[in-house]
Amino acid sequence: MKAEEIIALIGKSVKQPEVQKVMAYYGLKKPRLSGYESVNVFSDKMGISIDFLPTESYETEYADSAIMLKGNSADHDEPNMELLVACITFEKNFKEGLPYQLKFNESSEQLAELGKPQQKEKNGDGYNCFFLNGQHRILTSFAQDKTLRFLRIWPISNEIKKAIKRKEIAARQSKNLKPEALPAFDHLNLQNPILLWEERRLAGEELFSDVNLQASGLALDTFIDKIKTATAERKANKIGTAIKEVVMAFNRLNEKYQHIDTLEREELCRFIDLVISTSGYELEEGEDVTEEWRRW
Template sequence: MKTGGPAPDAQDDPADLLGRSVHDERVVARLNRVGVTEPDTIIQGAFAAYGRSDETGFGLSAEGLALYRQTNGEPRSRVIGTEAELIVSRIDFSDAGCAAPGSRAYEGPLPFGLRFGDPAEGVTKKLGAKPRRKGRSSDLPGRSPVVFVWNYEVGGLAVIVKLTAQHRLAAIYLAPLDRPTRQAREREASLRAMSGRIDPTSLPRIEALRSVVPTARWREAAAEVDMAERDIAEADRLLHCYLDAAKAAAARRSAPALHRATQRLVLGLNRINRRNGLIETLERDELGVFIEAVLTEAGFERARGEDITLTWREW
Protein backbone atom coordinates (compact mmCIF):
# COMPACT_ATOMS: atom_id res chain seq x y z
CA MET A 1 0.00 0.00 0.00
CA LYS A 2 1.34 3.42 -0.94
CA THR A 3 1.65 6.17 1.66
CA GLY A 4 2.72 9.78 1.64
CA GLY A 5 5.80 9.04 3.73
CA PRO A 6 6.64 8.55 7.39
CA ALA A 7 4.51 10.05 10.11
CA PRO A 8 5.94 13.45 11.20
CA ASP A 9 6.46 14.98 14.60
CA ALA A 10 3.99 17.34 16.27
CA GLN A 11 5.47 20.44 14.65
CA ASP A 12 4.92 19.50 11.00
CA ASP A 13 3.73 22.11 8.55
CA PRO A 14 -0.06 21.77 8.20
CA ALA A 15 0.15 23.00 4.60
CA ASP A 16 2.06 19.79 3.87
CA LEU A 17 -1.24 17.92 4.27
CA LEU A 18 -2.87 19.65 1.32
CA GLY A 19 -3.12 17.43 -1.73
CA ARG A 20 -2.63 14.23 0.28
CA SER A 21 -5.01 11.31 0.65
CA VAL A 22 -7.05 11.32 3.86
CA HIS A 23 -5.43 7.90 4.48
CA ASP A 24 -1.90 9.32 4.20
CA GLU A 25 0.05 8.75 7.44
CA ARG A 26 0.72 12.49 7.77
CA VAL A 27 -2.98 13.29 7.59
CA VAL A 28 -3.97 10.49 9.96
CA ALA A 29 -1.34 11.61 12.49
CA ARG A 30 -2.62 15.21 12.40
CA LEU A 31 -6.24 14.13 12.85
CA ASN A 32 -5.30 11.88 15.75
CA ARG A 33 -3.51 14.76 17.49
CA VAL A 34 -6.65 16.90 17.42
CA GLY A 35 -8.80 13.97 18.54
CA VAL A 36 -10.57 13.36 15.23
CA THR A 37 -10.67 9.75 14.07
CA GLU A 38 -13.74 9.72 11.83
CA PRO A 39 -15.22 12.28 9.41
CA ASP A 40 -18.12 14.37 10.68
CA THR A 41 -19.56 14.50 7.17
CA ILE A 42 -18.85 12.13 4.31
CA ILE A 43 -20.17 11.61 0.80
CA GLN A 44 -18.38 8.55 -0.48
CA GLY A 45 -15.91 9.41 -3.20
CA ALA A 46 -17.04 13.04 -3.33
CA PHE A 47 -16.47 14.96 -0.09
CA ALA A 48 -15.51 14.61 3.55
CA ALA A 49 -15.19 17.02 6.48
CA TYR A 50 -13.14 16.21 9.57
CA GLY A 51 -13.10 18.12 12.84
CA ARG A 52 -15.81 20.31 14.30
CA SER A 53 -14.41 23.81 14.53
CA ASP A 54 -16.72 24.57 17.48
CA GLU A 55 -15.08 21.72 19.45
CA THR A 56 -11.43 21.83 18.38
CA GLY A 57 -10.96 25.00 16.32
CA PHE A 58 -9.68 22.74 13.55
CA GLY A 59 -11.27 21.59 10.33
CA LEU A 60 -10.07 19.56 7.36
CA SER A 61 -11.98 19.20 4.09
CA ALA A 62 -11.34 16.65 1.36
CA GLU A 63 -12.59 16.35 -2.21
CA GLY A 64 -13.09 13.34 -4.42
CA LEU A 65 -10.12 12.52 -6.64
CA ALA A 66 -11.85 13.54 -9.88
CA LEU A 67 -12.84 16.98 -8.59
CA TYR A 68 -9.43 17.55 -7.01
CA ARG A 69 -7.69 16.73 -10.28
CA GLN A 70 -10.00 19.03 -12.22
CA THR A 71 -9.37 21.96 -9.87
CA ASN A 72 -5.79 21.41 -8.74
CA GLY A 73 -4.10 18.74 -10.83
CA GLU A 74 -2.54 15.53 -9.53
CA PRO A 75 -2.59 14.95 -5.75
CA ARG A 76 0.60 14.69 -3.73
CA SER A 77 -0.22 11.22 -2.43
CA ARG A 78 -2.67 8.38 -2.94
CA VAL A 79 -3.20 5.37 -0.72
CA ILE A 80 -6.25 3.27 -1.61
CA GLY A 81 -5.59 3.55 -5.34
CA THR A 82 -9.19 3.92 -6.54
CA GLU A 83 -11.27 6.77 -7.93
CA ALA A 84 -13.08 6.91 -4.56
CA GLU A 85 -9.94 8.36 -2.94
CA LEU A 86 -10.51 11.60 -0.98
CA ILE A 87 -7.81 14.29 -1.17
CA VAL A 88 -7.26 17.06 1.40
CA SER A 89 -8.34 20.35 -0.19
CA ARG A 90 -8.61 22.77 2.74
CA ILE A 91 -7.47 23.17 6.35
CA ASP A 92 -9.12 25.58 8.81
CA PHE A 93 -7.96 27.01 12.12
CA SER A 94 -10.22 29.25 14.22
CA ASP A 95 -10.11 31.16 17.50
CA ALA A 96 -12.52 30.82 20.40
CA GLY A 97 -16.02 32.06 19.57
CA CYS A 98 -15.20 32.32 15.87
CA ALA A 99 -17.20 29.37 14.50
CA ALA A 100 -20.12 30.11 16.86
CA PRO A 101 -20.58 31.58 20.35
CA GLY A 102 -18.80 29.34 22.83
CA SER A 103 -16.70 27.49 20.25
CA ARG A 104 -13.17 26.51 21.22
CA ALA A 105 -9.90 27.83 19.83
CA TYR A 106 -7.36 25.74 17.98
CA GLU A 107 -4.57 25.17 20.49
CA GLY A 108 -1.67 24.19 18.25
CA PRO A 109 0.79 26.46 16.42
CA LEU A 110 -0.64 28.31 13.43
CA PRO A 111 1.08 28.37 10.04
CA PHE A 112 3.44 31.22 9.10
CA GLY A 113 4.03 32.01 12.77
CA LEU A 114 0.60 33.64 13.02
CA ARG A 115 -1.26 34.04 16.31
CA PHE A 116 -4.93 34.67 16.92
CA GLY A 117 -5.38 38.34 17.69
CA ASP A 118 -2.56 39.44 15.39
CA PRO A 119 -3.37 42.84 13.82
CA ALA A 120 -4.13 42.79 10.09
CA GLU A 121 -0.89 44.59 9.22
CA GLY A 122 1.01 41.99 11.26
CA VAL A 123 -0.70 39.19 9.34
CA THR A 124 0.35 40.74 6.04
CA LYS A 125 3.94 41.11 7.26
CA LYS A 126 4.15 37.49 8.44
CA LEU A 127 2.66 36.18 5.21
CA GLY A 128 5.10 38.28 3.19
CA ALA A 129 2.43 39.16 0.64
CA LYS A 130 -0.19 41.83 0.14
CA PRO A 131 -3.83 40.73 0.13
CA ARG A 132 -5.15 40.08 -3.37
CA ARG A 133 -8.71 40.77 -2.29
CA LYS A 134 -10.43 42.34 0.71
CA GLY A 135 -14.10 41.79 1.47
CA ARG A 136 -16.68 41.53 4.18
CA SER A 137 -17.66 38.29 5.85
CA SER A 138 -20.90 36.48 5.03
CA ASP A 139 -21.14 35.14 8.61
CA LEU A 140 -24.36 36.07 10.37
CA PRO A 141 -23.92 39.02 12.77
CA GLY A 142 -24.01 37.86 16.37
CA ARG A 143 -22.89 34.34 15.56
CA SER A 144 -19.26 35.20 14.95
CA PRO A 145 -16.95 38.15 15.64
CA VAL A 146 -15.66 37.88 12.08
CA VAL A 147 -16.35 40.96 9.95
CA PHE A 148 -13.66 41.02 7.25
CA VAL A 149 -12.17 38.39 4.94
CA TRP A 150 -8.83 38.96 3.20
CA ASN A 151 -7.43 36.67 0.50
CA TYR A 152 -3.70 36.16 -0.04
CA GLU A 153 -1.56 34.07 -2.37
CA VAL A 154 1.54 32.75 -0.62
CA GLY A 155 3.76 30.44 -2.61
CA GLY A 156 1.46 27.73 -3.95
CA LEU A 157 -1.24 28.40 -1.36
CA ALA A 158 -4.47 30.35 -1.18
CA VAL A 159 -4.53 31.81 2.34
CA ILE A 160 -7.84 33.21 3.59
CA VAL A 161 -7.78 35.15 6.85
CA LYS A 162 -10.85 36.20 8.79
CA LEU A 163 -10.64 39.36 10.85
CA THR A 164 -12.73 40.88 13.63
CA ALA A 165 -14.21 44.37 13.50
CA GLN A 166 -10.96 45.53 15.12
CA HIS A 167 -8.97 43.92 12.26
CA ARG A 168 -7.59 41.16 14.48
CA LEU A 169 -6.96 37.61 13.24
CA ALA A 170 -9.81 35.24 14.13
CA ALA A 171 -9.37 32.39 11.64
CA ILE A 172 -7.11 31.20 8.83
CA TYR A 173 -7.90 28.82 5.98
CA LEU A 174 -5.33 27.14 3.73
CA ALA A 175 -5.99 25.63 0.30
CA PRO A 176 -3.94 24.88 -2.81
CA LEU A 177 -4.00 27.57 -5.47
CA ASP A 178 -6.43 26.33 -8.09
CA ARG A 179 -5.37 25.70 -11.68
CA PRO A 180 -6.72 29.00 -13.16
CA THR A 181 -4.90 31.03 -10.50
CA ARG A 182 -1.65 29.15 -11.04
CA GLN A 183 -1.97 29.66 -14.78
CA ALA A 184 -2.60 33.37 -14.22
CA ARG A 185 0.53 33.69 -12.07
CA GLU A 186 2.63 31.81 -14.61
CA ARG A 187 1.24 34.06 -17.34
CA GLU A 188 2.08 37.23 -15.44
CA ALA A 189 5.65 36.01 -15.07
CA SER A 190 5.92 35.27 -18.78
CA LEU A 191 4.15 38.33 -20.19
CA ARG A 192 7.27 40.33 -20.94
CA ALA A 193 8.84 37.42 -22.78
CA MET A 194 5.61 37.04 -24.75
CA SER A 195 5.70 40.65 -25.95
CA GLY A 196 8.11 39.79 -28.73
CA ARG A 197 5.44 37.53 -30.24
CA ILE A 198 2.63 40.11 -30.24
CA ASP A 199 1.78 40.93 -33.88
CA PRO A 200 1.86 44.68 -34.70
CA THR A 201 0.33 43.97 -38.12
CA SER A 202 -2.87 42.71 -36.45
CA LEU A 203 -4.43 46.18 -36.04
CA PRO A 204 -6.73 45.94 -39.11
CA ARG A 205 -7.90 42.48 -38.02
CA ILE A 206 -8.63 43.68 -34.50
CA GLU A 207 -10.48 46.72 -35.88
CA ALA A 208 -12.62 44.41 -38.04
CA LEU A 209 -13.96 42.80 -34.85
CA ARG A 210 -16.04 45.94 -34.17
CA SER A 211 -18.58 44.45 -36.54
CA VAL A 212 -19.14 41.49 -34.21
CA VAL A 213 -19.27 43.28 -30.84
CA PRO A 214 -21.98 41.22 -29.08
CA THR A 215 -23.91 44.19 -27.72
CA ALA A 216 -25.50 44.64 -31.17
CA ARG A 217 -27.48 41.44 -30.63
CA TRP A 218 -28.20 42.43 -27.03
CA ARG A 219 -29.94 45.59 -28.25
CA GLU A 220 -32.10 43.58 -30.63
CA ALA A 221 -33.07 41.25 -27.79
CA ALA A 222 -33.75 44.09 -25.36
CA ALA A 223 -37.22 44.66 -26.76
CA GLU A 224 -38.23 41.08 -25.90
CA VAL A 225 -36.49 40.54 -22.55
CA ASP A 226 -35.70 42.68 -19.54
CA MET A 227 -32.29 44.11 -20.50
CA ALA A 228 -31.57 47.66 -19.38
CA GLU A 229 -30.48 49.94 -22.24
CA ARG A 230 -28.21 51.86 -19.88
CA ASP A 231 -26.28 48.69 -19.03
CA ILE A 232 -26.07 47.62 -22.67
CA ALA A 233 -24.73 51.04 -23.62
CA GLU A 234 -22.09 50.87 -20.90
CA ALA A 235 -21.05 47.36 -21.94
CA ASP A 236 -20.86 48.54 -25.55
CA ARG A 237 -18.57 51.41 -24.54
CA LEU A 238 -16.31 49.03 -22.59
CA LEU A 239 -16.03 46.63 -25.54
CA HIS A 240 -15.11 49.39 -28.00
CA CYS A 241 -12.58 50.79 -25.53
CA TYR A 242 -11.16 47.28 -25.26
CA LEU A 243 -10.65 47.16 -29.01
CA ASP A 244 -8.88 50.53 -28.91
CA ALA A 245 -6.63 49.38 -26.06
CA ALA A 246 -5.90 46.06 -27.79
CA LYS A 247 -4.83 47.87 -30.96
CA ALA A 248 -2.59 50.21 -28.97
CA ALA A 249 -1.03 47.26 -27.13
CA ALA A 250 -0.47 45.36 -30.38
CA ALA A 251 1.15 48.42 -31.96
CA ARG A 252 3.56 48.59 -29.02
CA ARG A 253 4.00 44.80 -29.01
CA SER A 254 3.11 44.84 -25.30
CA ALA A 255 1.63 41.64 -23.88
CA PRO A 256 1.35 43.19 -20.37
CA ALA A 257 -0.73 46.08 -21.79
CA LEU A 258 -3.04 43.65 -23.59
CA HIS A 259 -3.38 41.60 -20.40
CA ARG A 260 -4.26 44.72 -18.40
CA ALA A 261 -6.80 45.79 -21.02
CA THR A 262 -8.53 42.40 -20.79
CA GLN A 263 -8.61 42.63 -17.00
CA ARG A 264 -10.14 46.14 -17.12
CA LEU A 265 -12.83 44.93 -19.51
CA VAL A 266 -13.78 41.96 -17.35
CA LEU A 267 -13.85 44.00 -14.13
CA GLY A 268 -16.00 46.63 -15.85
CA LEU A 269 -18.43 43.96 -17.04
CA ASN A 270 -18.52 42.56 -13.49
CA ARG A 271 -19.73 45.93 -12.21
CA ILE A 272 -22.48 46.10 -14.83
CA ASN A 273 -23.58 42.54 -14.19
CA ARG A 274 -23.90 43.08 -10.43
CA ARG A 275 -26.68 45.61 -11.03
CA ASN A 276 -29.19 43.34 -12.73
CA GLY A 277 -27.58 40.14 -13.99
CA LEU A 278 -27.31 41.36 -17.58
CA ILE A 279 -24.82 38.63 -18.54
CA GLU A 280 -26.45 35.22 -18.67
CA THR A 281 -25.23 32.05 -20.37
CA LEU A 282 -25.61 33.24 -23.97
CA GLU A 283 -24.07 36.65 -23.26
CA ARG A 284 -21.18 35.03 -21.37
CA ASP A 285 -20.46 32.73 -24.32
CA GLU A 286 -20.59 35.64 -26.77
CA LEU A 287 -18.18 37.67 -24.66
CA GLY A 288 -15.84 34.70 -24.36
CA VAL A 289 -15.74 34.21 -28.13
CA PHE A 290 -15.18 37.95 -28.70
CA ILE A 291 -12.34 38.27 -26.18
CA GLU A 292 -10.70 35.09 -27.51
CA ALA A 293 -10.84 36.51 -31.04
CA VAL A 294 -9.13 39.74 -29.98
CA LEU A 295 -6.36 37.90 -28.12
CA THR A 296 -5.83 35.44 -30.96
CA GLU A 297 -5.57 38.16 -33.60
CA ALA A 298 -3.05 40.05 -31.49
CA GLY A 299 -0.89 36.95 -31.00
CA PHE A 300 -1.45 36.67 -27.23
CA GLU A 301 -0.52 33.10 -26.29
CA ARG A 302 -2.57 30.91 -23.95
CA ALA A 303 -2.53 27.26 -22.99
CA ARG A 304 -4.91 25.10 -25.01
CA GLY A 305 -8.45 25.65 -23.73
CA GLU A 306 -7.34 28.28 -21.20
CA ASP A 307 -9.80 31.07 -20.37
CA ILE A 308 -7.77 33.95 -18.94
CA THR A 309 -10.91 35.79 -17.81
CA LEU A 310 -11.59 33.17 -15.10
CA THR A 311 -9.19 34.94 -12.75
CA TRP A 312 -11.39 38.07 -12.68
CA ARG A 313 -14.88 37.41 -13.97
CA GLU A 314 -18.01 36.96 -11.87
CA TRP A 315 -20.38 36.09 -14.70
Protein backbone atom coordinates in the same frame (compact mmCIF):
# COMPACT_ATOMS: atom_id res chain seq x y z
CA MET B 1 1.29 19.23 17.16
CA LYS B 2 2.64 22.11 15.07
CA ALA B 3 0.41 23.82 12.53
CA GLU B 4 3.09 23.36 9.87
CA GLU B 5 2.79 19.57 10.23
CA ILE B 6 -0.94 19.81 9.66
CA ILE B 7 -0.56 22.08 6.62
CA ALA B 8 1.81 19.49 5.12
CA LEU B 9 -1.16 17.10 4.90
CA ILE B 10 -2.77 19.09 2.07
CA GLY B 11 -3.07 16.87 -1.01
CA LYS B 12 -2.66 13.64 0.95
CA SER B 13 -5.12 10.76 1.21
CA VAL B 14 -7.24 10.20 4.30
CA LYS B 15 -5.71 6.70 4.26
CA GLN B 16 -2.21 8.04 4.81
CA PRO B 17 -0.86 7.34 8.34
CA GLU B 18 0.10 10.99 8.95
CA VAL B 19 -3.45 12.13 8.13
CA GLN B 20 -4.96 9.50 10.40
CA LYS B 21 -2.54 10.51 13.16
CA VAL B 22 -3.70 14.14 13.04
CA MET B 23 -7.36 13.15 12.96
CA ALA B 24 -6.92 10.89 15.99
CA TYR B 25 -4.95 13.56 17.85
CA TYR B 26 -7.74 16.13 17.44
CA GLY B 27 -10.62 13.68 17.76
CA LEU B 28 -11.87 14.18 14.21
CA LYS B 29 -14.39 11.75 12.75
CA LYS B 30 -13.45 9.72 9.69
CA PRO B 31 -14.89 11.44 6.59
CA ARG B 32 -17.14 9.43 4.30
CA LEU B 33 -17.08 9.72 0.51
CA SER B 34 -20.11 11.57 -0.87
CA GLY B 35 -19.99 11.55 -4.66
CA TYR B 36 -17.81 14.38 -5.91
CA GLU B 37 -18.66 16.71 -3.05
CA SER B 38 -16.42 18.20 -0.40
CA VAL B 39 -16.58 16.49 3.01
CA ASN B 40 -15.85 18.45 6.19
CA VAL B 41 -14.76 17.19 9.61
CA PHE B 42 -14.19 19.55 12.51
CA SER B 43 -13.70 19.97 16.23
CA ASP B 44 -14.98 23.19 17.81
CA LYS B 45 -13.23 22.22 21.02
CA MET B 46 -9.83 21.87 19.34
CA GLY B 47 -10.35 24.72 16.88
CA ILE B 48 -9.57 22.80 13.72
CA SER B 49 -11.52 21.93 10.57
CA ILE B 50 -10.43 19.83 7.57
CA ASP B 51 -12.14 19.65 4.17
CA PHE B 52 -11.60 16.63 1.93
CA LEU B 53 -12.23 16.23 -1.81
CA PRO B 54 -12.40 13.03 -3.89
CA THR B 55 -9.31 12.61 -6.07
CA GLU B 56 -11.08 13.47 -9.33
CA SER B 57 -12.56 16.66 -7.90
CA TYR B 58 -9.24 17.60 -6.31
CA GLU B 59 -7.34 17.11 -9.56
CA THR B 60 -9.93 19.14 -11.48
CA GLU B 61 -9.51 22.04 -9.08
CA TYR B 62 -5.78 21.70 -8.37
CA ALA B 63 -4.38 19.73 -11.32
CA ASP B 64 -0.69 20.43 -10.71
CA SER B 65 -0.93 18.45 -7.47
CA ALA B 66 -1.97 15.32 -9.36
CA ILE B 67 1.64 14.23 -9.83
CA MET B 68 2.22 14.32 -6.10
CA LEU B 69 -0.99 12.44 -5.46
CA LYS B 70 0.01 9.35 -7.43
CA GLY B 71 2.16 8.21 -4.54
CA ASN B 72 -0.47 9.02 -1.95
CA SER B 73 -3.13 6.60 -3.06
CA ALA B 74 -3.40 3.56 -0.82
CA ASP B 75 -5.65 1.85 -3.39
CA HIS B 76 -4.24 2.23 -6.90
CA ASP B 77 -7.13 0.28 -8.44
CA GLU B 78 -9.60 3.01 -7.47
CA PRO B 79 -7.65 6.30 -7.53
CA ASN B 80 -10.81 8.36 -7.90
CA MET B 81 -12.30 6.95 -4.73
CA GLU B 82 -9.72 8.55 -2.46
CA LEU B 83 -10.55 11.46 -0.17
CA LEU B 84 -7.74 14.02 -0.16
CA VAL B 85 -7.05 16.85 2.26
CA ALA B 86 -8.07 19.99 0.36
CA CYS B 87 -8.44 22.71 2.99
CA ILE B 88 -7.47 23.29 6.63
CA THR B 89 -8.98 25.92 8.92
CA PHE B 90 -7.58 27.01 12.28
CA GLU B 91 -10.00 28.76 14.66
CA LYS B 92 -9.60 30.51 18.02
CA ASN B 93 -9.66 27.34 20.11
CA PHE B 94 -6.57 26.04 18.32
CA LYS B 95 -3.84 26.16 20.99
CA GLU B 96 -0.81 24.74 19.20
CA GLY B 97 0.49 27.98 17.70
CA LEU B 98 -0.22 29.32 14.22
CA PRO B 99 2.11 29.48 11.23
CA TYR B 100 3.40 32.73 9.70
CA GLN B 101 3.81 34.21 13.23
CA LEU B 102 0.07 34.91 13.47
CA LYS B 103 -1.72 35.01 16.83
CA PHE B 104 -5.39 34.95 17.74
CA ASN B 105 -5.40 37.04 20.90
CA GLU B 106 -3.31 39.93 19.67
CA SER B 107 -3.83 42.49 16.94
CA SER B 108 -2.61 40.43 14.03
CA GLU B 109 -1.50 43.03 11.55
CA GLN B 110 1.98 41.47 11.46
CA LEU B 111 1.54 39.91 8.03
CA ALA B 112 5.01 40.69 6.74
CA GLU B 113 5.88 37.01 6.36
CA LEU B 114 2.94 36.56 3.99
CA GLY B 115 3.82 39.59 1.85
CA LYS B 116 1.32 41.77 0.02
CA PRO B 117 -2.32 40.55 0.01
CA GLN B 118 -3.51 39.20 -3.31
CA GLN B 119 -7.03 40.32 -2.41
CA LYS B 120 -8.79 42.15 0.42
CA GLU B 121 -12.52 42.22 1.10
CA LYS B 122 -15.04 43.15 3.77
CA ASN B 123 -16.59 40.36 5.80
CA GLY B 124 -19.43 41.43 8.08
CA ASP B 125 -17.95 43.81 10.62
CA GLY B 126 -14.42 42.70 9.76
CA TYR B 127 -12.37 41.93 6.67
CA ASN B 128 -10.52 39.13 4.90
CA CYS B 129 -7.04 39.14 3.38
CA PHE B 130 -5.97 36.52 0.81
CA PHE B 131 -2.33 35.63 0.19
CA LEU B 132 -0.38 33.32 -2.11
CA ASN B 133 2.51 31.63 -0.31
CA GLY B 134 4.47 28.84 -1.96
CA GLN B 135 1.95 26.22 -3.08
CA HIS B 136 -0.86 27.57 -0.92
CA ARG B 137 -3.59 30.19 -0.91
CA ILE B 138 -4.14 31.61 2.56
CA LEU B 139 -7.16 33.41 3.99
CA THR B 140 -6.75 35.48 7.15
CA SER B 141 -10.07 36.72 8.54
CA PHE B 142 -10.00 39.65 10.97
CA ALA B 143 -12.63 41.08 13.30
CA GLN B 144 -13.41 44.79 13.50
CA ASP B 145 -10.79 45.21 16.25
CA LYS B 146 -8.19 43.68 13.87
CA THR B 147 -7.80 40.47 15.86
CA LEU B 148 -7.58 37.26 13.87
CA ARG B 149 -10.82 35.27 13.69
CA PHE B 150 -9.61 32.28 11.69
CA LEU B 151 -6.90 31.14 9.30
CA ARG B 152 -7.69 28.99 6.26
CA ILE B 153 -5.21 27.31 3.92
CA TRP B 154 -5.76 25.41 0.67
CA PRO B 155 -3.85 24.75 -2.58
CA ILE B 156 -3.63 27.41 -5.27
CA SER B 157 -6.40 26.64 -7.78
CA ASN B 158 -5.95 26.09 -11.50
CA GLU B 159 -7.76 29.35 -12.26
CA ILE B 160 -5.38 31.38 -10.12
CA LYS B 161 -2.37 29.59 -11.62
CA LYS B 162 -3.62 30.41 -15.11
CA ALA B 163 -4.19 34.05 -14.16
CA ILE B 164 -0.64 34.27 -12.78
CA LYS B 165 0.75 32.69 -15.95
CA ARG B 166 -1.24 35.07 -18.17
CA LYS B 167 0.10 38.03 -16.23
CA GLU B 168 3.68 36.78 -16.59
CA ILE B 169 3.21 36.19 -20.31
CA ALA B 170 1.68 39.65 -20.80
CA ALA B 171 4.62 41.31 -19.07
CA ARG B 172 7.02 39.44 -21.34
CA GLN B 173 5.06 39.83 -24.59
CA SER B 174 4.17 43.52 -24.38
CA LYS B 175 7.64 44.49 -25.57
CA ASN B 176 7.15 42.33 -28.69
CA LEU B 177 4.10 44.26 -29.91
CA LYS B 178 4.75 46.45 -32.94
CA PRO B 179 2.54 49.53 -33.43
CA GLU B 180 4.28 50.07 -36.77
CA ALA B 181 2.66 46.82 -37.97
CA LEU B 182 -0.88 48.27 -37.79
CA PRO B 183 -1.20 48.75 -41.59
CA ALA B 184 -0.63 45.00 -42.04
CA PHE B 185 -3.98 44.28 -40.40
CA ASP B 186 -5.74 45.78 -43.44
CA HIS B 187 -4.50 42.86 -45.57
CA LEU B 188 -5.89 40.17 -43.27
CA ASN B 189 -9.38 40.37 -44.76
CA LEU B 190 -8.20 38.35 -47.76
CA GLN B 191 -7.49 35.42 -45.41
CA ASN B 192 -10.64 35.74 -43.33
CA PRO B 193 -12.27 32.29 -43.06
CA ILE B 194 -15.70 33.87 -43.52
CA LEU B 195 -14.83 34.20 -47.23
CA LEU B 196 -14.28 30.44 -47.43
CA TRP B 197 -17.46 29.75 -45.51
CA GLU B 198 -19.41 31.98 -47.88
CA GLU B 199 -18.02 30.08 -50.87
CA ARG B 200 -19.09 26.78 -49.33
CA ARG B 201 -22.54 28.17 -48.56
CA LEU B 202 -22.98 29.18 -52.20
CA ALA B 203 -21.84 25.68 -53.19
CA GLY B 204 -24.65 24.18 -51.11
CA GLU B 205 -23.08 23.67 -47.66
CA GLU B 206 -26.02 23.65 -45.24
CA LEU B 207 -23.98 24.55 -42.16
CA PHE B 208 -24.05 28.21 -43.14
CA SER B 209 -26.66 30.92 -43.52
CA ASP B 210 -26.63 34.67 -44.07
CA VAL B 211 -27.38 35.11 -40.38
CA ASN B 212 -24.62 32.95 -38.90
CA LEU B 213 -22.05 34.19 -41.42
CA GLN B 214 -22.86 37.80 -40.62
CA ALA B 215 -22.65 37.14 -36.86
CA SER B 216 -19.36 35.25 -37.26
CA GLY B 217 -17.89 38.01 -39.40
CA LEU B 218 -18.84 40.62 -36.82
CA ALA B 219 -17.17 38.59 -34.06
CA LEU B 220 -13.92 38.43 -36.04
CA ASP B 221 -14.05 42.13 -36.97
CA THR B 222 -14.44 43.00 -33.29
CA PHE B 223 -11.52 40.71 -32.44
CA ILE B 224 -9.26 42.35 -35.03
CA ASP B 225 -10.14 45.82 -33.77
CA LYS B 226 -9.26 44.84 -30.20
CA ILE B 227 -5.95 43.30 -31.27
CA LYS B 228 -5.14 46.50 -33.18
CA THR B 229 -5.87 48.58 -30.08
CA ALA B 230 -3.70 46.32 -27.92
CA THR B 231 -0.90 46.55 -30.48
CA ALA B 232 -1.06 50.34 -30.64
CA GLU B 233 -0.94 50.54 -26.83
CA ARG B 234 1.61 47.70 -26.53
CA LYS B 235 -0.52 45.96 -23.91
CA ALA B 236 -0.32 42.19 -24.28
CA ASN B 237 -2.84 41.62 -21.48
CA LYS B 238 -5.47 43.13 -23.80
CA ILE B 239 -4.55 40.56 -26.43
CA GLY B 240 -5.25 37.81 -23.90
CA THR B 241 -8.63 39.38 -23.14
CA ALA B 242 -9.47 39.69 -26.84
CA ILE B 243 -8.63 36.01 -27.43
CA LYS B 244 -10.92 34.91 -24.62
CA GLU B 245 -13.73 37.16 -25.85
CA VAL B 246 -13.63 35.95 -29.46
CA VAL B 247 -13.50 32.30 -28.39
CA MET B 248 -16.44 32.80 -26.03
CA ALA B 249 -18.32 34.63 -28.80
CA PHE B 250 -17.92 31.63 -31.10
CA ASN B 251 -18.93 29.31 -28.26
CA ARG B 252 -22.24 31.15 -28.13
CA LEU B 253 -22.61 31.29 -31.91
CA ASN B 254 -21.88 27.60 -32.40
CA GLU B 255 -24.24 26.65 -29.60
CA LYS B 256 -26.95 28.57 -31.43
CA TYR B 257 -26.17 27.69 -35.07
CA GLN B 258 -24.04 24.49 -34.92
CA HIS B 259 -22.02 25.75 -37.89
CA ILE B 260 -18.45 24.96 -36.78
CA ASP B 261 -17.14 21.50 -37.64
CA THR B 262 -13.54 20.23 -37.74
CA LEU B 263 -12.58 22.13 -40.90
CA GLU B 264 -14.15 25.37 -39.67
CA ARG B 265 -12.40 25.03 -36.31
CA GLU B 266 -9.03 24.64 -38.00
CA GLU B 267 -9.65 27.62 -40.28
CA LEU B 268 -10.83 29.78 -37.42
CA CYS B 269 -7.89 28.88 -35.17
CA ARG B 270 -5.43 29.54 -38.00
CA PHE B 271 -6.90 32.98 -38.60
CA ILE B 272 -6.90 33.87 -34.91
CA ASP B 273 -3.22 32.89 -34.76
CA LEU B 274 -2.52 35.01 -37.86
CA VAL B 275 -4.17 38.09 -36.35
CA ILE B 276 -2.25 37.64 -33.10
CA SER B 277 1.08 37.11 -34.87
CA THR B 278 0.54 40.22 -36.99
CA SER B 279 0.70 42.26 -33.78
CA GLY B 280 4.20 40.98 -33.04
CA TYR B 281 2.96 38.70 -30.26
CA GLU B 282 5.12 35.56 -30.34
CA LEU B 283 3.27 32.24 -30.34
CA GLU B 284 5.03 29.05 -29.34
CA GLU B 285 5.15 26.24 -31.88
CA GLY B 286 2.03 24.10 -31.56
CA GLU B 287 0.42 26.50 -29.08
CA ASP B 288 -3.39 26.59 -29.15
CA VAL B 289 -4.41 29.92 -27.67
CA THR B 290 -8.12 29.05 -27.92
CA GLU B 291 -8.01 25.74 -26.03
CA GLU B 292 -8.66 27.08 -22.53
CA TRP B 293 -12.11 28.46 -23.42
CA ARG B 294 -13.05 26.74 -26.69
CA ARG B 295 -16.21 24.62 -26.87
CA TRP B 296 -16.24 24.11 -30.65
